[in-house]
Amino acid sequence: MSESPVLIAGGGIGGLATALTLHQIGVPCIVFEASREMRPLGVGINMQPNAVRELYDLGIGEADLDRVGLRAREWALVGLNGNDIYSEPRGPLAGYNWPQYAVHRGRFHMLLHDKVVERMGRQAVLLGSRVTAYRNLPSGGVSARIEHSDGSTSDVEGALLVGADGIHSAVRAQMHPAQPPIHWGGAIMWRGTTWGRPIRSGSSFVGLGTHRQRMVFYPISHPDPKTGLSIINWIAEVTMDNTEGWKQSGWFREVSTAEFLHHFEDWIWDWLDVPALIRQADSAFENPMIDRDPVPTWVDGPVALLGDAAHAMYPTGSNGGSQAIVDARVLGASINEYGVTPAALTAYDQKLCGPISQLILRNRGAGPFGLLNMVDERCGGTFDNIDDVISPKERMEFMAGYKAAAGFAIENLNKAPRTIPEGARVRIAQAV
Ligand SMILES: Cc1cc2nc3c(=O)[nH]c(=O)nc-3n(C[C@H](O)[C@H](O)[C@H](O)COP(=O)(O)OP(=O)(O)OC[C@H]3O[C@@H](n4cnc5c(N)ncnc54)[C@H](O)[C@@H]3O)c2cc1C
Numbered sequence: 001m002s003e004s005p006v007l008i009a010g011g012g013i014g015g016l017a018t019a020l021t022l023h024q025i026g027v028p029c030i031v032f033e034a035s036r037e038m039r040p041l042g043v044g045i046n047m048q049p050n051a052v053r054e055l056y057d058l059g060i061g062e063a064d065l066d067r068v069g070l071r072a073r074e075w076a077l078v079g080l081n082g083n084d085i086y087s088e089p090r091g092p093l094a095g096y097n098w099p100q101y102a103v104h105r106g107r108f109h110m111l112l113h114d115k116v117v118e119r120m121g122r123q124a125v126l127l128g129s130r131v132t133a134y135r136n137l138p139s140g141g142v143s144a145r146i147e148h149s150d151g152s153t154s155d156v157e158g159a160l161l162v163g164a165d166g167i168h169s170a171v172r173a174q175m176h177p178a179q180p181p182i183h184w185g186g187a188i189m190w191r192g193t194t195w196g197r198p199i200r201s202g203s204s205f206v207g208l209g210t211h212r213q214r215m216v217f218y219p220i221s222h223p224d225p226k227t228g229l230s231i232i233n234w235i236a237e238v239t240m241d242n243t244e245g246w247k248q249s250g251w252f253r254e255v256s257t258a259e260f261l262h263h264f265e266d267w268i269w270d271w272l273d274v275p276a277l278i279r280q281a282d283s284a285f286e287n288p289m290i291d292r293d294p295v296p297t298w299v300d301g302p303v304a305l306l307g308d309a310a311h312a313m314y315p316t317g318s319n320g321g322s323q324a325i326v327d328a329r330v331l332g333a334s335i336n337e338y339g340v341t342p343a344a345l346t347a348y349d350q351k352l353c354g355p356i357s358q359l360i361l362r363n364r365g366a367g368p369f370g371l372l373n374m375v376d377e378r379c380g381g382t383f384d385n386i387d388d389v390i391s392p393k394e395r396m397e398f399m400a401g402y403k404a405a406a407g408f409a410i411e412n413l414n415k416a417p418r419t420i421p422e423g424a425r426v427r428i429a430q431a432v
Contacts, residue, residue: 012109018331025336086395105321193233208274220233234277359405
């Protein structure tokens with residue numbers, strides 16, 4: 001095995017899943033993370049069964065995941081009249097061999113970090129180390145420029161560089177210097193968590209409202225045995241006119257709930273009080289819904305993009321974090337097959353870049369929430385019985401189409417062989 005490690009830019013979910021995967025198959029790697037410390041940031045995020053399967057294969061099992069979230073049992077869309085538009089079971093209840101988890105993003109991120117430290121040692125993740133540029137070496141391999149938190153810089157050589165540095169990726173900016181700026185389609189999300197009583201199945205993902213204004217909420221913790229309350233993750237979302245583009249300087253800021261509560265003031269039913277849910281939040285954050293236009297390739301010789309750096313997408317399909325994990329595993333499988341070589345990156349690119357780029361556009365068109373657009377087109381959002389507007393068969397086919405595109409169609413996933421064969425180790429002869 002070459003002494004030259006794989007360099008990973010970014011210690012988010014994608015970068016850490018890559019590190020765990022490479023370690024599992026015997027490939028040395030180092031993670032360079034720009035933040036000075038790992039903190040449990042973010043609110044709720046879903047891990048789809050295709051990603052949970054990979055986590056299990058990485059030795060991150062139920063006991064671990066139950067500590068940072070809970071199994072999702074249902075996905076439902078509800079109209080403003082309180083009537084169901086669509087609902088389906090999730091995880092094993094739907095026939096999957098693996099559950100879907102609704103997790104606290106920050107706690108899940110810390111879980112991955114703890115696993116990396118436990119298995120690879122603290123030195124595997126270099127904090128306060130921002131990758132600012134790379135240079136492909138004529139002799140093979142790559143050199144990454146690292147900017148340290150004390151202001152100093154250094155160059156580190158590696159066999160490969162994986163750019164897992166998120167939506168504002170420096171690696172991607174160098175690989176695709178002419179890429180358009182971040183794309184904002186007009187939707188603004190305000191996110192937060194509130195202690196509340198889980199509704200429906202007790203672990204349901206609920207999208208409530210219309211194609212232009214909705215509330216999404218789901219529990220991300222087991223109920224407290226004393227109070228019966230769970231941490232409810234919620235996203236309040238409104239679509240606005242975007243002709244003048246995003247006017248604020250940043251893409252993420254903490255806000256007072258008073259800034260957006262008025263949009264949801266009369267969203268009160270006997271089974272849900274949205275204003276109370278928002279008002280009682282610990283804190284709230286504003287995120288415009290943004291993504292990036294797909295690029296034709298995620299690879300430049302020994303450098304590959306992964307996770308949001310490769311395919312930042314609207315969270316309508318709840319699959320950004322899941323896809324980052326699947327990316328890491330497909331990359332590991334390619335390295336297992338082709339060695340620690342640019343050929344492995346090409347194989348990874350050929351497998352994922354095309355279909356996942358399509359998924360970005362599909363999520364831009366509302367992903368599974370596209371059912372709400374259909375309701376609007378057909379009846380202006382007003383209906384008594386959804387069957388009169390969209391037949392059960394059409395609704396089911398619409399959702400099945402989305403799941404197939406996102407890689408978690410039940411039959412296909414259940415019968416697919418492991419992404420990385422059990423016990424796989426990259427052979428010395430294959431490595432550079
Ligand atoms: C703080 C934060 C909070 C989030 N909260 C939510 C949430 O509540 N719900 C949700 O659905 N999704 C959330 N996300 C997004 C979600 O985690 C990602 O879509 C998904 O997990 C993909 O992960 P990623 O590792 O590709 O990218 P990211 O999660 O963005 O991770 C990228 C990592 O790279 C680091 N980094 C950036 N630039 C560099 C560089 N040049 N060199 C080295 N390191 C660099 C960043 O500090 C970050 O740790 C959040 C992301 C972040 C960073």
